[in-house]
Amino acid sequence: MSICSGYVWLFTRSSARFESAIRRLKADVFVLRFLNYSICLFFCSQTSIMAVVYDGGVILGADSRTTTGSYIANRVSDKITPITEKVFCCRSGSAADTQAISDYVRYYISMHALEIGEEPKVATVGKMFRLICYRNKANLLAAIICAGYDKHEGGQVRVERQYLLAFEQVLSLCLACRSTV
Amino acid sequence: MFGGQDSKQHTVQPYVTGTSVIGLKCADGVVLGADTLVSYGSLAKNRKTSRLMTVSNHCSLGFSGEYSDFQEIKSTLEELMISEYCMADNIPMQPRAIHQYLARVMYEARNKQDPLYNQLVIGGVLPATGEGYLGLVDLLGTNYESEMIATGYGTYIALPLLRKAYRPDITVAEGRKVIEDCLRVLYYRDARSIDTVQISTVTKEGAETTEPFKLETSWDFKKFKAGSRLIDESTW
Numbered sequence: 568m569s570i571c572s573g574y575v576w577l578f579t580r581s582s583a584r585f586e587s588a589i590r591r592l593k594a595d596v597f598v599l600r601f602l603n604y605s606i607c608l609f610f611c612s613q614t615s616i617m618a619v620v621y622d623g624g625v626i627l628g629a630d631s632r633t634t635t636g637s638y639i640a641n642r643v644s645d646k647i648t649p650i651t652e653k654v655f656c657c658r659s660g661s662a663a664d665t666q667a668i669s670d671y672v673r674y675y676i677s678m679h680a681l682e683i684g685e686e687p688k689v690a691t692v693g694k695m696f697r698l699i700c701y702r703n704k705a706n707l708l709a710a711i712i713c714a715g716y717d718k719h720e721g722g723q724v725r726v727e728r729q730y731l732l733a734f735e736q737v738l739s740l741c742l743a744c745r746s747t748v
Numbered sequence: 749m750f751g752g753q754d755s756k757q758h759t760v761q762p763y764v765t766g767t768s769v770i771g772l773k774c775a776d777g778v779v780l781g782a783d784t785l786v787s788y789g790s791l792a793k794n795r796k797t798s799r800l801m802t803v804s805n806h807c808s809l810g811f812s813g814e815y816s817d818f819q820e821i822k823s824t825l826e827e828l829m830i831s832e833y834c835m836a837d838n839i840p841m842q843p844r845a846i847h848q849y850l851a852r853v854m855y856e857a858r859n860k861q862d863p864l865y866n867q868l869v870i871g872g873v874l875p876a877t878g879e880g881y882l883g884l885v886d887l888l889g890t891n892y893e894s895e896m897i898a899t900g901y902g903t904y905i906a907l908p909l910l911r912k913a914y915r916p917d918i919t920v921a922e923g924r925k926v927i928e929d930c931l932r933v934l935y936y937r938d939a940r941s942i943d944t945v946q947i948s949t950v951t952k953e954g955a956e957t958t959e960p961f962k963l964e965t966s967w968d969f970k971k972f973k974a975g976s977r978l979i980d981e982s983t984w
Contacts, residue, residue: 613790613939631967631972632939634939636939637790637901637938637939637940638901638937638938638939639936639937639938639939641984642936642937642967643967643969643971643972644984645971645972645975645976645984647975647976648976649976649977649978651978652978666984
């Protein structure tokens with residue numbers, strides 16, 4: 568698989584939270600600030616995925632293109648994957664890596680759900696994604712948005728990333744670094 | 749100051765590019781097809797460019813590759829057509845002549861290590877008989893004539909389809925449908941294409957290029973519409 572990258576412009580109102588998120592980003596961000604607004608330019612993969620929290624739950628969205636270089640290997644891929652009945656994830660990055668990660672998470676979380684006897688929390692699923700991605704970061708190319716609903720905290724979005732911009736309450740955009748799903 | 753002898757320019761790689769062009773020779777003419785996108789790497793830069801050009805009443809041209817080099821070729825051809833007109837001898841220029849002229853132009857640039865980074869598809873009719881002519885010239889000066897031509901991803905995806913559909917007595921109307929189907933598959937499988945395309949037909953009556961139109965595409969797959977389920981073994 569070859570590596571390719573694209574660009575995303577984000578135009579948004581500045582705030583303290585936004586500024587701190589930008590500062591956390593180490594590279595591949597170019598920021599223009601004027602008045603109250605900021606424009607950011609990010610490197611991103613070809614995949615577009617997003618998740619939004621609303622009153623009542625979350626909505627996840629993803630495009631359906633998987634490429635090998637500039638050949639579309641699969642034009643109807645499903646990048647929104649169920650982990651449990653009420654928690655889903657959006658995958659971007661290497662297709663093989665993200666499929667393997669989500670399979671592992673689904674397995675471990677199903678065990679966990681049996682142990683606690685109820686629906687697992689979104690935070691738990693997000694943490695599980697983080698564990699796998701962080702501990703195997705040398706061998707993985709993956710950026711995953713984990714989103715779902717649980718009865719404790721309602722709709723939530725958790726983002727696992729190498730580059731991250733997060734407005735956790737409103738919108739999460741996940742940007743994988745230099746990968747092709 | 750305007751380049752030439754003192755500044756050694758070598759075209760190393762294309763920047764703003766067009767993707768594949770396809771052509772089919774029919775019994776009563778030729779059909780060329782291309783989408784209307786020029787890309788800047790993976791950015792879809794201009795979605796309304798015309799990659800097909802009517803050279804003369806009996807010849808059409810499509811380009812793939814670097815847009816700026818094609819613009820040079822376009823003005824060169826326009827100069828050529830003007831000087832042909834000025835000769836006022838009522839002898840229209842044969843498409844083969846235009847093809848070979850471009851082959852010389854491309855080869856000369858290649859020999860200076862500064863190629864015009866294009867693959868050009870020349871489609872025309874012999875003005876006397878209405879018989880079709882279809883040829884390709886590329887950045888190295890390679891030129892050949894064939895019943896079906898494709899550049900870029902088209903060589904892998906469209907050329908087999910064109911070969912299957914070709915019959916010696918195929919009409920321009922049927923050819924147009926074949927070209928449209930090939931463009932549709934190219935849109936499905938080429939990540940540097942869009943679904944807005946143009947088709948150019950050249951017959952004894954003349955050369956005409958359609959307005960850009962949107963291809964009908966189908967995304968009707970059961971599993972895709974249903975989405976993933978929890979009990980699926982894995983994801984895709």
